[in-house]
Amino acid sequence: MxxxxxxxxxxxxxxxxxxxxxxxxxxxxxxxxxxxxxxxxxxxxxxxxxxxxxxxPLDPRVLDTMLPYLTSYYGNPHSRTHAYGWESEAAVEKGREQIANLIGADPKEIIFTSGATESNNIAVKGVGRFYGAKKKHVITTQTEHKCVLDSCRALEGEGYRITYLPVQTNGVVCLEELEKAITPETSLVSIMAVNNEIGVKQPISDIGALCKKHKVFFHTDAAQAVGKIPLNVNEMNIDLMSISGHKLYGPKGVGAIYIRRRPRVRVEAIQSGGGQERGIRSGTVPTPLAVGMGAACEIADRxxxxxxxxxxxxxxxxxxxxxxxxxxxxxxxxxxxxxxxxxxxxxxxxxxxxxxxxxxxxxxxxxxxxxxxxxxxxxxxxxxxxxxxxxxxxxxxxxxxxxxxxxxxxxxxxxxxxxxxxxxxxxxxxxxxxxxxxxxxxxxxx
Amino acid sequence: MSTTSKVQVINLYRSLIRESKKIPAYNFRNYAVRKIRDTFKENKGLTDPNRISQQIAEAQKNLEVIKRQALIGQMYSTDKLVIETIRTNKR
Incomplete structure (x- = not known):
């Protein structure tokens, strides 16, 4: 000064x-x-x-559930030919179920990723590109996390039109402005649930209802919200949701994305590989991290x-x-x-x-x-x-x-x-x- | 609640608190003690014997978790937090 x-x-x-x-x-x-x-x-x-x-910090109760998978049970959860693989797979599936329970989803709708940044990338670029032939417009807000804004910039470079909605002085997005911004060209609206810097909660239910009315997919970056405030993907009409493990007392290096199955939301995969996680996120799922994230979600839910x-x-x-x-x-x-x-x-x-x-x-x-x-x-x-x-x-x-x-x-x-x-x-x-x-x-x- | 289970619950509570106090990390230790106290207080009025035995079983599982995690905490302990050192200096 x-x-x-x-x-x-x-x-x-x-x-x-x-x-x-x-x-x-x-x-x-x-x-x-x-x-x-x-x-x-x-x-x-x-x-x-x-x-x-x-x-x-990693909750000691979470660490306690993870430790066996860091020591004794080291099988690849995708190995189908032996018991080592089966026990790891069962543990990963249990974790998936625990995450799904916390947000009112079906376990099949949960995809493990490396964190909320990757989840946001899959949501914004994945939906944008899959529907890009007909719809080349994405709406987001100016207060989003860097990874959403940067993914939008990447789409802009590919010829998409992005609307960066301003927020009011209290940090909340104006629903009328949002409705005005939606066009028949719009494929996705991406608005975070809880802001990471100012903690402002967006009216997720209202935004979800608005997006449903206009038949636009709604993605929310809920890294700061999951496990802290009640969220339900069906009640709130959320089509895609990013979750982070280490923001809810789980391990670092793991996250998840919820992708709605009915009506189906399709995304173009970013990572090529062995087709794990229904081809949306190839790469071996890290069993201990998935187990830890599941345990963290269960504790958060309770x-x-x-x-x-x-x-x-x-x-x-x-x-x-x-x-x-x-x-x-x-x-x-x-x-x-x-x-x-x-x-x-x-x-x-x-x-x-x-x-x-x-x-x-x-x-x-x-x-x-x-x-x-x-x-x-x-x-x-x-x-x-x-x-x-x-x-x-x-x-x-x-x-x-x-x-x-x-x-x-x-x-x-x-x-x-x-x-x-x-x-x-x-x-x-x-x-x-x-x-x-x-x-x-x-x-x-x- | 029968007398035997009452004694069992009190003993369980005492050992949970005792083991929690062995957790070296300030934040985890304080959380454990607070959570145990609040949970026992919350479940004080339980009358359903099934619910009571369910809660006892969970507490026993948690006691094992606390014992293991206190040990791990002792193996990888850090310096004390600034507020802990202030308190010990005053004494």
Missing amino acids: FRYITKINPSIPKCLQGINKIVSPKNERSLSTESRFNIKEDFDGRPLYLDAQATT DMKYDHQWVEKLSKRLIENITSKVTHVIRNGDPIETYPGCVNLSFAYVEGESLLMALKDIALSSGSACTSASLEPSYVLRAIGTDEDLAHSSIRFGLGRFTTIEEVDYTSKKCVQHVTRLREMSPLWEMVQEGVDIKTIQWSQH
């Missing part, structure tokens, strides 16, 4: 006073007495994990209410702890139509990166893990109309099954301390305190 202040508009002398105040001895004293902690202080132990949207209540409690506590002690905190995304385990907050007048560096004893992220290497503000926040400065100051708190109250309290305490400290150093914050509207300042070009 500081580097933007190269030249300050002379019509506002107040802001200069503000900068002077920072170096005044009075201010220094208040810094050292009010908050007796050192930014450089080394911490003892491992950081807390509050990044449940990036990945979740404990969904219990886990949701817990996460909701933690989420409320975190927001309450922070907003009661610091002002100018904005929650990104709709506060009601949201999954409570994803809390995306913007701390005005604080740079997100600085805050993340200060909170190095807590594993947090400013947004998606895929884009966390870049300093660019998140495209999801830009799509919901967040101002550039607020988009730069956002932090995502990911809460899950294994997060504790103690961790939430520690995180909010640290967060409040550092936000206060960083603001005390910020000339912008001084100006705001003096009643200067930052937006009226004309910054010089740089």
Whole structure:
């Protein structure tokens, strides 16, 4: 933030006073007495994990069901000639059934993949290309995950027309806009169930009904939603759904795609090979991962209410702890139509990166893990109309099954301390305190 | 509930909590203790003997899982979390 202040508009002398105040001895004293902690202080132990949207820890119960298939039962599930193959096949089929049960599908409609990215690729490119001779139009939203957007870009390169629907400022897609975008040319609508950065839940049932009415296939990327909120492919008219193993306390490297059989949705396979998984995803199904994902789905199915209540409690506590002690905190995304385990907050007048560096004893992220290497503000926040400065100051708190109250309290305490400290150093914050509207300042070009 | 099964349930609860406390990972340990307490509380009012024996059988299976996973956790343990070290330093 500081580097933007190269030249300050002379019509506002107040802001200069503000900068002077920072170096005044009075201010220094208040810094050292009010908050007796050192930014450089080394911490003892491992950081807390509050990044449940990036990945979740493997549930020990899941590991327990996987271990026999990593040690004793190593057969190829596609081997038909011996017992090693049969026992692996039975285990894979059990996993498939457990996944199907969680989303109200038939086991035959579940295809194992390497993760939600592959599932999204199969859905978008697979459906797009299969029906491409007659229908060359796909609809998606601007807040989708990178892999959906990138698959759409690939289709665009092949001559398809893609509509990237804007979302409202609360992050929810407008159903009327969606209906207007559907044409007879449209083959697929792809809209995610729960956003990975802001946690916003889309009206999946309504979108499903709309797509059914217009006879368009509906794909939803439910990587962040499966096992966390109730989903039923038949009640919600979902034709294709992407699921990820490691977002629901299962193993990494496995995912699944649900593809409706009645009425049949056909996809063009991306990977060529031995024709496993009904030819849609060739390659040996990894038995231990499939078993683990199945076990994770069964636990999620049984404990969904219990886990949701817990996460909701933690989420409320975190927001309450922070907003009661610091002002100018904005929650990104709709506060009601949201999954409570994803809390995306913007701390005005604080740079997100600085805050993340200060909170190095807590594993947090400013947004998606895929884009966390870049300093660019998140495209999801830009799509919901967040101002550039607020988009730069956002932090995502990911809460899950294994997060504790103690961790939430520690995180909010640290967060409040550092936000206060960083603001005390910020000339912008001084100006705001003096009643200067930052937006009226004309910054010089740089 | 007959007296024998009451004793059995109490013993089961105690061993579940005792074994859970041996899990080295902070988050898994806390979850296990919380989940066991809440589940027993939730099932406190069960009267159907079939349901009770079903729950007991599941708890016994979970006890074995906890024992095994505590062992694995001890084999591949990590440093303690920052909040655990703060707590021990204070003491």
